[in-house]
Amino acid sequence: MLLRDKRAVKSRSALIEAGLAELPVNPTASLTEIAEIAGIGRATLYRHFASREALVEEILAVSFDDLVNALMPMENENLRGKKAMLRAVELMMPLANKLRFLSTFWVEGERVLSKDPRYAMMENETILAIEQAKEDGDIRKDMPTRWVMNTYDMLIFTAWDMNARGEASIEEVTRLLATTFFEGVSPKS
Amino acid sequence: MLLRDKRAVKSRSALIEAGLAELPVNPTASLTEIAEIAGIGRATLYRHFASREALVEEILAVSFDDLVNALMPMENENLRGKKAMLRAVELMMPLANKLRFLSTFWVEGERVLSKDPRYAMMENETILAIEQAKEDGDIRKDMPTRWVMNTYDMLIFTAWDMNARGEASIEEVTRLLATTFFEGVSPKS
DNA sequence: TATATGTGAGACAAGTATGTCTCATAAAAT
């Protein structure tokens, strides 16, 4: 199954798409269900993925690809600290559905997530930006970086969720997130 | 099984304790596992709880009891808006370990959670406090109440989680939460 | 002490998920 054949490519992507759509909604979905959603025979699923875990890992890898891809523009922008964090939010917001998969496997799959070296990489970049923002006077030095990062991640998930429920547009949640994160919910004094 | 017998009371609470400890870590734990953790025979588990769902519901009910109990002191304090929100955080934070169960079942169990009338009640009280805070000039009027509430809830879970991992004390996460929520992560200007 | 009741161990049935395998068929590759 070396993806030289059109059919194999199609089957594979159909399976990944199905998992990406179904697993966040129903994390314990059986492989029979996923194969059915993909419109692919269950046996074929096993031809592409040796096990359930292999499928999940592959979907995670694809999600990371999209995420890293979305953040690509930043490579040439040389932003740091607060500006980098805001720009990242802006670029990540439209990827809501992909992030959703990642957030579903945040708890259960922390060991799965951390298998991907890019996970640690992205975490490190976030930490770096937070520490730069502290130096620049944009984030309080007395707040643990870990707390700031958790808050940042959590706000991203919250923002996506609200957008997915149709309660606010991408632009709106981006603005809300930025304001809430840096200024809090209080009016400017 | 009317809990007239010491043994029944002990078994029941051991099972609830086990579920409370294990399910947040491993949401798909089998009843065999939970019974083993409780040190109770699996048959006895079924004598107390008709089904898996019944066990989960009971644990949720117990969690709500604790939560409502913890917030009891506010009944006589007549706080409103920002002060009510801060006081609620202060009272809820020490319940971290116990109430992590609720956050685990936040997504999956939203239908389970909303079975409990106290869920809607607490939600309404939060909404009321947020709207009071808006009137009082403590929360921006241009922020949707829904967004503010989601942020508030998520910060509570984040704080619980950080405390549960031993990364910060109760007092610390309480302070971090309050500051982050109302002022944001930026230093005071 | 005598009775009532909760319990543990284990058998049991039914349902479901995982993973392997075969074979005929259809569609790609050459």
Add this chain to the structure above:
DNA sequence: ATTTTATGAGACATACTTGTCTCACATATA
């Protein structure tokens, strides 16, 4: 046109989970 390869359908074995039931035993209760 011929060969190669992926697929679908389904059988099959294995294992696990849920939920029920029985029986001997231990422990509350009276």
